[in-house]
Amino acid sequence: MSEAPQPTLAIEARGLTKRFRRGTTEKLAVDGVDLRVEAGRIFGLIGPNGAGKSTLVSMIATLMRPTAGEAWVMGHNVVREARQARMSLSLNASAGERGFYWRLNGYQNLEFFAALQGLNAGATRDRVLTALERVGLNRDVKLRFGEFSSGMKRRLNVARALLVDRPIYLFDEPTTGIDPHSAMVIRNILRQLKGAGKTVVLVTHNMEEATELCDEVGMLYAGRLIRQDTPEVLRRHVPSSEIEVELRSLADSEVVTERLRSLSVVESVVPYGEGRLRVRTPSPEDDVRGLLLWAATGEQPVAGISVVRPELTDAFVRLVEEATGERPAPIAVSERGSPVAARIAHP
Template identity: 35%
Template sequence: MTLAISERAPQDVLTPAASVTTAIATVGLVREFTRKKKAPVRALRGLDLSVLEGEVHGLLGPNGAGKTTLVKILSTVLLPTQGQAMICGRDVVQHSREVRRLIGVVLGGERGLYSRLTARENLEFWGAAQKVPRAVLRDRVGQLLHRLGLESKADARVETFSRGMKQRLHLARGLIGDARVLFLDEPTMGMDPVAAHEFRTLIGELRSEQRTILLATHDMAEAEALCDRVSFVRDGAIVATRSPSAVAELVSAVRGIEFDDPNMAAIAELSALPGVRSATVTGDSVRVLVNSNQGLTRVLHFAADRGITSLHTLRPSLEDVYFQLIGDRGLEV
């Protein structure tokens, strides 16, 4: 049996310098989806977000949290029900044409690519759609294919590409209009470790070019490696915003203890210990959330008294991090 222990870390929010401008801003953003003979569904519930120019900002949250809806509104695909969203000072509703010239969208999977066209033809098509001058487009397509390691596959049909190659072509498509703001949705999904590392290096290069990147991901390690700040999204609202260093502190605070002789009856005793938030069983493991170092010490003594013979460290799940940041406060930050 495995016992994973988590601790809270203090709130950590970046305070921007006065000279730094905001690239992405939303205020009270609401999006409702109507349903026949049923109450409307609120995908976003007054979401407030501020992303600085040149920042890589992560959006972390489970499926259904509202990340995709937010990205669709920011990229002018959906209209908000209430509230306001701005890209580089332009309202996404009132100035949608200007906004589209400023942004690039990198989607995961098969969306947004034409499989029967070659990589070069895909980029030429999307460049023409974004009204990139023909004299500029040819050189830019060649540069992007080279930069993303697709030069040798430039004239191969996309249907022959691996998932990782398609992800790289997605990024090239997002950059074809020389976007100042990029929206990335699970950009390394399906890539092997080497390709994912190279891709993350490229994201660092894009940051150095003062491009703003909003990264939607489930990968905690990816967020820690790439992001200046991360925002946790739940039920259509931002529940907390943190720097990766604070997330890393949470990760390092998590310890695992493996029991040779599991005893499920111990769950009630663990839950009753002072400083223990909860103790839950998942498969053959028990996860204990604690509120303090004292609570952690009590749980370790409790485990030692039961003859634990091996110890190992575990990374927290996204749910664990939510518990650390939110506590009993619901959506209150």
């Protein structure tokens, strides 16, 4: 008999495995995953297509029976206590908008799904209107679903998940392929859920989104959980290679570039965005101290200096390679690195 789940965890999995068989062919989709999600946090699940993310979420949501291993949701076993586990969470499936009725408006669609959840007429009206307001669709209640934009459809799908009050919310790629405004609305909702003490599991391909929102992330590759930790700790597995210099003025770019190139420790200097330079040195973590002293004399028209941390996608590639010997393609290319650590600012 297995040990009892840890009481402080919202979600726990031990050796969770899923195999699919078709004739003589077998596919191992999830391979012995051990997972621990603390209550009241945003947990990100990242990995390329085919890594097993949606299959793992489906087993946690009791939609799919594990081949082996066990999982618990709020202490309820997802197989032996499937109903209690299911009533502890709300799932926002990535393809959920396919279930909406195109000839009904947003309110009518949510009214229908509220009835399926067993809400009475009085509670339904309040829950639907509140959900529509939270996703910013309260002014479009009479618009038919078929007339919605992609972003509006995705927001209505999130609203459906908000109809019920649950301790855990599972979101499977809620911001993929939608406009920036809709993505911002959905990310704010995830923050609000966390602020209300809820646990959020976010499946995403967006590494910047995971870094921004998640308290912890789990890296899934070929069905295996490669590593679970905070985004900052995971990014530290990749050595920094650059230092960013922030200029006081765009007009100072040329003179600062020439002065930096004259320093023996500097290997290269290139412009990077408006009013910034990227400097490559042999050891940025050590070399940044020398550049800070160089700039702190006040003779340099520099507003700040910082080490550029590698992105989460860089950490994913490094950790997968270390664990499997394979070098995966990066999940996403970020717009820019994240300059953190030491900074200066002249008065």
